[in-house]
Amino acid sequence: MEWLRLLILLFTFTNHVSSWGSVAAGSRWEVSQLTRELMDSAREPEFFDWLKRVRRTIHENPELAFEEEETSRLIRSELDSLEIGYTWPVAKTGVVASIGSGSQPWFALRADMDALPIQEMVEWEHKSKNPGKMHACGHDAHATMLLGAAKLLQLKSKEIKGTIKLVFQPAEEGRGGAYHMIKEGALDNIQGILGLHISPEMPVGTIGSRPGPMLAAAGRFLVTIHGKGGHAASPHLATDPILAACLTIISLQQIVSRETNPLESRVVTVGFVDGGQAGNVIPETVTLKGTFRSMTSEGLYYLQQRIKEVTEMQASVHRCTATVDFMLEKMRPYPATVNDEAMYKHAKSVGETLLGEPNVKLLPMGMGAEDFSFYAEKMAAAFFMIGTKNATFVSKTDLHSPFLVIDEEVLPIGAAFHAAVALSYLDNVDAVVTH
Template sequence: MIHKKIKEAIQNYSEELTELRRMFHSEPELSWEEENTTAFICEYLENLGISYRRTKPTGVIANIIGGKPGKTVALRGDMDALSVEQIKKNLPYASREDGKMHACGHDAHTAMLLIAAKALNKIKDELPGNVRLLFQPAEEIAEGAREMVKQGAVEGVDNVFGIHIWSQMPTHKVSCTPGPSFASADLFKVTFKGKGGHGAMPEDCIDAAIVASSFVMNVQAIVSRTIDPKNPAVLTVGKMVVGTRFNVIAENAVIEGTVRCFDPDTRDHIERQIQHYSENVAGLYGASATVEYTRGTRAVINDEYSAKLVQKVATEAFGEDILYNEKPTMGGEDFSFFLEEVPGSFALVGSGNPEKDTKWSHHHGKFNIDEDALATGAELYAQYAWTYLTE
């Protein structure tokens, strides 16, 4: 099922693929600020003769129309950077923007999808169906995919496929298993209000610091004592702001955190329990509590047919040794909003190589990718589209 012309094209475009990735890396743009990236993609597609439209405020939806009737498969690549300072400033393609960096691999995703589009466009007359190209903004703030769906990204689409470069996996390896891949990612904010006063007169006060501390120490029991251990979940308090001065008993405390899980019922349960714990801990001390719970990305659950098709494509294109069984991660991915609309799958392509110092965690200032992985990702995009349409 592997198309030889696609493989040859990706190989022939390998230098351009690396150049594109380095260009995007050196010119990072944050979520909803991807104006230059969007403009470049539009110009690139126009030169290929691929029809496209811009989404608002940034992003691109393009279509490769096949020479024969058939289904439509969508390929997604995200393109926003992070508010991270690049540590490796001696790289020839290091970020030129202070405090901004492609520290998650989205530069690679955009480059891989452009080259996949170029390869697929070369054989478009043979395609029994169409390929939708989704160059997505604002993944890092979990808003881009939902907004693209609103703007018709998957209308008329039968299947959707995405890729993420993964530094925790060896270079060239591919992982895509049916079922959970990325967790849902929610945010919560709890505000406790007590009664402030002089630090030497606690009897006249309600100490919000004590209330907040008690909540932090007790809230982990939601996961450890109220959830089935077979349903993994993480509740993390990442920020705590209490008080104003060393000798003033705090009147207010604000706690912020995140919740990660795979099961929708577990997600609902944790939200209810955070409200319950907040109110009861506050009541114990005579304080009050206000809870804001914001639902972010949903869990990425790979469709069985699509995931197995990815495995089939990968082994036929690169050999049996390509497959890797990466365990589900508690990280979040807004690709889940596409999967809510149409079936599909999300694959990880390894780029971790200790000899090239590319095993740093995503979102770290030293994050980088082994560029040998770029061709693997670009071909996987293109071969998946071809195979899905011809199955």
């Protein structure tokens, strides 16, 4: 009878395998059907025209960090028209909307709203109306795509198995708006979160990310070197802070080149130098500003310590003094952006269904920084880049460029991707978490 028991066990195992396979196939079919429906809805002419109107309105009225009053007002107006409830203000100008049952699980989608202090150089009908300010990092598109997701999700609100939070965040550009959103409790009890950022280097219709570490931890520094002014013809009677500043800048580069393991990624860059009024006068002070970056928190702390030591010692060598300000309150250092592997795989799978496997790219690590990292420290997070490049556009392809142009075809793609990731997460939350 032993053979009979073995046969029964084999039969039972085979049935289980068949059952698992059918469930997986069914799940894939449901996700595929869902993403097609969402994409079809987002690409309907009326929907797409609305997305473009919203994006262009935001683009025309750029506002800097923690000043996003009109942008926040527009977002709330659109949410009101969709009959979606929200909390406001959060972190001064932020908005957090809710769609679904209000019960757990909670999943979040995030977009930033702030612009940059850049004068737009692109001549078009919807050019920035605020001199010296521009959406040169795509936050106008980010907010629009999230509003598009809100509209798609509201159409399916009765089918949502939990709650989706829509996080419209201020002050990503150097001011750590995400930190303040978390500090005020806006993201308490959220299990997972997705963030999107445009990439003008990737073709529209593609997305990309990577599991684990993706973007660097980053901080800023402000150095003031104090000397003794005097006439250029009598340098021995002065104490030259320009000479001290020059040697300081060179020495700071050696922290990476001579003190860092070549297999580790770190950066120290001085991007601003100010001092002096005339070519024949030695000034009293010179000011330097820069950034330091690392793929680890330990590396960032090491750079911070060495920047202070090197600067103070180089100033002393040249008979000057130096103060180093890391601007910890105004420009809080950002942690590294680290994607949760299970959340990354979930979003990647949705992206492959939405756009096709070849259009979901594995990106290399980068030394750019994002305050989405604060969310990634607190919950399972996935941060993806979404392509906006169109080969027919004559456009400089860098973020933070006054010539930035994006292909608005990205708007329905981003809206559908946001919505599909959130809905499918809530439908299969246990599978995603234990993936």
